[in-house]
Amino acid sequence: MAANEREPLFSPKNLKLITNPINVDNPITKQVLGICSALAVTVKLEPAIVMSISVLAVMAFGNLIISLMRNGIPSRIRIIVQLVVIAALVILVDQVLKAYAYDVSKQLSVFVGLIITNCIIMGRFEAFAMANKPWPSFLDGLGNAFGYAWILIAVAFFRELFGSGALMGYQIIPDSFYDMGYVNNGLVILPPMALFAVAAIIWVQRSRNKELIED
């Protein structure tokens, strides 16, 4: 029967497309892509979450669209076609943000527009969506976006907690600490600290999983 030949929607192979990028094939910690936005939007938790959702939308649907069109794209102009798709999606996301989350949209300012240049998205289009069917491509986009998102959120959590003593804008570290002489760490606010945080995550990840260590 034809139905039996079809692969189930969530076959182990397809599930791997989601779980791998979250851990062992993480776009930030393993492939070291998308670092620029990890530096820029992780000072506070809220923009990091919004940024993650935006990237998720662009990446998942971008992968889907490219995969649907993959047989019709002449390979010599594929990059520009991919860019058009990303740009269209980013403009959509940007308009939605401006309409429904104006404050965050202002905080993220140019970085939403810069999703266009996010290397992870172009990388997934080239490496996966151009050569795979729509459904796996969609899952791959989701997986990579999740992998990107959790790193972003982890770094932002750390930076907002120690840099501003707050989470999502609510003060977490009690006033009594400040009265006793606690001071927010100004270094954590500076962009380089995001690199230290990402490096620490990479460090932990590789010491737990020896396969990731290169010679």
Added chain:
Amino acid sequence: MKFIRNILDSVKPHVQKGGKFQAFHSMYDAADTLFFVPDVVTTKGSHIRDGVDMKRAMFIVVIALVPALLFGMWNVGFTHFASIGEEAEIFTAFWYGFLKVLPIILVSYGVGLGIEIAFAQSRGHEVNEGFFVSGMLIPLIVPVTTPLWMVAVAVAFAVIFGKEVFGGTGMNIVNPALMTRAVLFFAYPSAMSGDKVWISESADAISGATPLAELTAGNGSGLSLFEMLVGNYAGSVGETSVIAIGIGAFILLFTGVANWKIMTSFFVGGFAMAVILHSFAGSFPDNSYLELCPWEHILIGGFAFGGVFMITDPVTATQTETGKWIYGFLGGFIAILVRVLNPAYPEGVMLAILFVNIFAPTIDFYVVDANIKKRLKRAKVSA
């Protein structure tokens, strides 16, 4: 010494492999080799150059730091009593400073050695003496009022990210003590600069700005030559006295622990930059820093301390002989450049040394490369 040996021997069976307290092996090892020369010898062919091992070299640096430390303690007391308008006996002032500086030393050693031992244990390395000098340098380069928890945070960060991630002692790219100061400086700027932090418990009305801060603000340094040499003015604990640092420099150079080329070229570089900038003093009347005499640049602030104890750190310095001249010169040159031309940083020595630390491998690479090219050329001519 027999007594210590007996204690160590009685503890030994418990901490060896299979013993009850195996986990503390590296700590035992550290204590043992601290008191006694290890009886382990090389099994393969060895290249003996000198009987001095890392432990002895590190101790010489610590001994060289003692004059600056003792003077710094006295100076903490002296500036404190001066700010509240009292005259104090030498010993009273020293005792006051001793009680203020000692906690910083303890925290610096406690946190730093704790992390070192933990890493050595988990990696199966021996604990080595890498942190002995850093732990003593740190109290000397921070303001005496730095809160202890800030010192602890900065030391932990610097030891982990400045040193252990690169593989521990001997592998670090930047000087861990300076990195500690840089972390403090960027993380808690209010505790590391301004005119309230340099004098312990000063009266509110007294401005305790360092001479460099006064210069940046457009006032004179307000110091006589004698004061610059002796160093009884506000500043980081150990950086002020040129005489005490000079004694340390003598010890380091006499024993050969510090490299004289680096030290000399650092001061030459700083002096050269100071002369260049000084020659522009007339053209830019806004920057009163330019009017400072070139040789006064060498005497005030952390320049002498950096040149004697920081830039000469053999791990982070260049290894080639020509490279040492370039490295030291660049360090001094940039230090004065930052100091005079960047109003945000009254002192540039820390940033300059960290900067050239990062450049040291590149300098070495090009020195070696140039040498190879030179020799290749010679080979072609003769062929």
